[in-house]
Amino acid sequence: HNDPFLSHESSHMIGGYEVELFVDTPDHDLICIICRGVLRCPVRVACNHIFCKRCILQWMRRQETCPCCRKPISQSLMFVMFKLSKSISRLPIKCRNEQQGCRATVPLSDEYLHSSACPYEWLLCPHPGCGARVLRKDSQEHERTCGHWRQLCPMGCGVLLDRDSQVRHNCYRELQQRYESQRQTQRTIAAALRRKMLRMQSSMNHMRRQIGLICESLELSQGAEGPGEDPGEGTSAGTGSRASYSSSSSNTSSSSSS
Ligand SMILES: [Zn+2]
Ligand SMILES: [Zn+2]
Ligand SMILES: [Zn+2]
Ligand SMILES: [Zn+2]
Ligand SMILES: [Zn+2]
Structure with missing residues (x-):
């Protein structure tokens, strides 16, 4: 060139x-x-x-x-x-x-x-209508001051900007991208909240099951204690209560598995 x-x-x-x-x-x-x-x-x-x-x-x-x-x-x-x-x-x-x-x-x-x-190579200014020949070492300085400087909007909206319009340019693509990135962060926050909620729900379910099990075993042990207390003394009664206790524990395990 x-x-x-x-x-x-x-x-x-x-x-x-x-x-x-x-x-x-x-x-x-x-x-x-x-x-x-x-x-x-x-x-x-x-x-x-x-x-x-x-x-x-x-x-x-x-x-x-x-x-x-x-x-x-x-x-x-x-x-x-x-x-x-x-x-x-x-x-x-x-x-x-x-x-x-x-x-x-x-x-x-x-x-x-x-x-x-x-650095001492001649370069032609790339901006149409300028035509200036500058050494490579001076090209950045020329780029800053070139009166024919033009650039397509870096946001990709397709508008060709010169120095004045670059300052005033109100880019719809820029707004679009800002809006899109906001929506993206909102989506990530929502997803994180949903995950947290699911975790809480599952631990609540776990707690509910535990409470259920505790209640069940309380009811059963009360049921087992009732008839065991009434007969009072006697060696045969002692063995009877032990047998009913072991059957209640087997009930508990079967209900917990279901
Ligand atoms: Zn050289
Ligand atoms: Zn020859
Ligand atoms: Zn030759
Ligand atoms: Zn130029
Ligand atoms: Zn733009």
């Missing part, structure tokens, strides 16, 4: 890397004789001469002889030189924003990594 960047890239696509880009003047055997640049994706042909892959393929569309020694060459006898390519990629280059003030030097392989974050 910025012009010097594009023109620079497109000039590179044709052949090798610009010699001026490198911190140290590259060795002459790293230069492609077709484009006069530093070898980009170097390939070796049958006669052992080396060229950029793109350069030699373009050359061979016209003639199948080596541009150096005129010996016959063919695509089937062409080898990519990976090691050479790797060592070229490690050569240090100057930042192409040197004129704007960048003093950084990076390995050729990191060129894109650096330029996509270089």
